[in-house]
Amino acid sequence: MQKKQSMTVAKRLGLGFGIVLLLMVGLTLIGVERVQRINQTLTEMTELNSVKQRYAINFRGSVHDRAISLRDVTLVENPRDIPALLRDIEQLESFYLNSRRLMDDIFQQRNGVSTTERQLLQAIDAVEARALPLANQVIQLRQQGQQSEAQRLLLAQVGPVFVDWLASINAFIDYQEAKNQQATDNAQSVAGAFALTMVLLTAVAIFIGIAMAVWILRYLRQALGGEPDEAAELVSQIAAGDLTTQIRDSLPNSMLAAVANMQLQLRQTLSEVVGAANTVKTQADELDQAALEALEATERQAHSSTASAASIEQMTVSLKQVASVVDLTEQNSQKTADLSDQGRAWCKMPPLRLQSLPRPLSSQRAKLASCSSAPRRLPVSPM
Numbered sequence: 001m002q003k004k005q006s007m008t009v010a011k012r013l014g015l016g017f018g019i020v021l022l023l024m025v026g027l028t029l030i031g032v033e034r035v036q037r038i039n040q041t042l043t044e045m046t047e048l049n050s051v052k053q054r055y056a057i058n059f060r061g062s063v064h065d066r067a068i069s070l071r072d073v074t075l076v077e078n079p080r081d082i083p084a085l086l087r088d089i090e091q092l093e094s095f096y097l098n099s100r101r102l103m104d105d106i107f108q109q110r111n112g113v114s115t116t117e118r119q120l121l122q123a124i125d126a127v128e129a130r131a132l133p134l135a136n137q138v139i140q141l142r143q144q145g146q147q148s149e150a151q152r153l154l155l156a157q158v159g160p161v162f163v164d165w166l167a168s169i170n171a172f173i174d175y176q177e178a179k180n181q182q183a184t185d186n187a188q189s190v191a192g193a194f195a196l197t198m199v200l201l202t203a204v205a206i207f208i209g210i211a212m213a214v215w216i217l218r219y220l221r222q223a224l225g226g227e228p229d230e231a232a233e234l235v236s237q238i239a240a241g242d243l244t245t246q247i248r249d250s251l252p253n254s255m256l257a258a259v260a261n262m263q264l265q266l267r268q269t270l271s272e273v274v275g276a277a278n279t280v281k282t283q284a285d286e287l288d289q290a291a292l293e294a295l296e297a298t299e300r301q302a303h304s305s306t307a308s309a310a311s312i313e314q315m316t317v318s319l320k321q322v323a324s325v326v327d328l329t330e331q332n333s334q335k336t337a338d339l340s341d342q343g344r345a346w347c348k349m350p351p352l353r354l355q356s357l358p359r360p361l362s363s364q365r366a367k368l369a370s371c372s373s374a375p376r377r378l379p380v381s382p383m
Contacts, residue, residue, distance in 0.1 A: 012219060016212030023205040027198060034194035041187040045180050048112040053176035055099040055106075059124065060169045062096035063131075067162045070135055073142050074150045082142060089139075120172040127165040134158045234259055238266070 069089045073082055107113050107121065134157050141150035224231050237245050238259065245263075 009216070009220070009223075012212075012216050016209070016216060019212065020205055020209050023201055023208065027201045027205070030197055030201070031194065034190050034197075037190050038187045041183045041190070044112060045183045048106070049176045049179045049183065052103065052106060052117070053173055053180070055103045056169055056173045056176065058099035059096060060166060060173065062092045062099070063162060063165050063169060066092045066096075066135070067159075067166075070138060070158065070162075071154065073139060074147060074154050079143075079145070086139065089135075116175060117172070120168070120175055124165070124168045124172060127161065127168050131158070131161040131165050134161055231259070238263055 066089050069085050069092065073085050073089075076082060076085070103121070107118065134153065138150045138154050138158055141147075141153065234245060
């Protein structure tokens with residue numbers, strides 16, 4: 001008896017394709033997670049770090065241009081040129097304040113802002129708080145006509161403060177640049193690791209797929225004993241009644257081995273059936289012959305019965321004749337007895353009286369003689 005397999009073909013196929021599908025799903029999930037990390041990094045770079053860096057660059061441009069304009073205020077000889085320079089300084093300050101407002105909006109959102117950035121921004125605010133009063137004091141001195149005092153204040157205090165201001169702004173810009181560089185490195189690392197992961201998972205999926213295919217193929221070949229088309233063709237031929245097909249040797253407990261065994265058993269069964277049919281045919285012929293002999297015997301018995309019936313009928317006729325003869329004999333015997341009695345009576349009479357008897361006595365004697373001789377002429381029918 002064939003040993004029952006622990007797993008069916010459907011389970012094996014389901015297991016093989018299930019593992020491959022799980023690897024595909026895992027690869028997809030890992031890919032989505034890596035892409036989300038890269039997207040998050042790029043979003044942080046473009047929508048946070050680069051924006052803050054842009055605003056800081058605006059700070060630097062405004063401070064730098066205001067320092068130049070403030071220097072020009074202390075250098076121009078004609079006081080009528082000062083209002084134009086002051087308008088430039090106001091425009092640059094307005095541009096700075098606008099960028100600062102946008103920067104504050106970002107910093108009010110706690111997401112994406114580090115403690116270091118807040119400290120750098122506070123350093124910028126602290127230098128700004130020192131630089132603006134000095135700048136206003138230089139402008140006031142120049143408007144009052146104290147050009148030399150304004151120049152000395154500019155060189156002694158305002159210049160170094162503006163340098164510190166620009167340095168604090170540059171520190172903030174450099175920090176954003178470093179963050180972008182770090183984010184870029186992280187994104188490249190994630191992308192590289194994702195590419196390697198994809199290659200590894202794909203290789204594992206290919207290996208498992210090939211292993212499962214080989215496993216299932218070996219199972220099918222062991223179960224079938226050959227190719228499925230070959231097995232189907234052999235079964236079709238046997239189903240059509242062809243038991244002469246040669247089946248090559250196959251693995252034990254396989255379907256082809258079972259088919260070969262079935263073919264052998266069918267041959268034996270068919271041979272037994274043919275032998276039994278021949279035996280039945282022989283017995284049928286003997287029974288037919290016996291029936292013919294019984295029919296002939298029956299016909300002979302019928303002929304004998306017919307002959308016996310005819311003999312019995314002839315015997316019946318003879319018996320009827322014998323009965324009539326017996327009746328006639330009885331009648332004659334009665335008459336004979338009567339005549340005998342009459343004769344005895346006559347014998348006792350005297351001689352003279354005998355002569356006087358009537359003539360019919362002679363006729364009575366003749367009848368008596370005929371009756372005594374009649375029984376010897378009775379016909380006797382052969383039995």
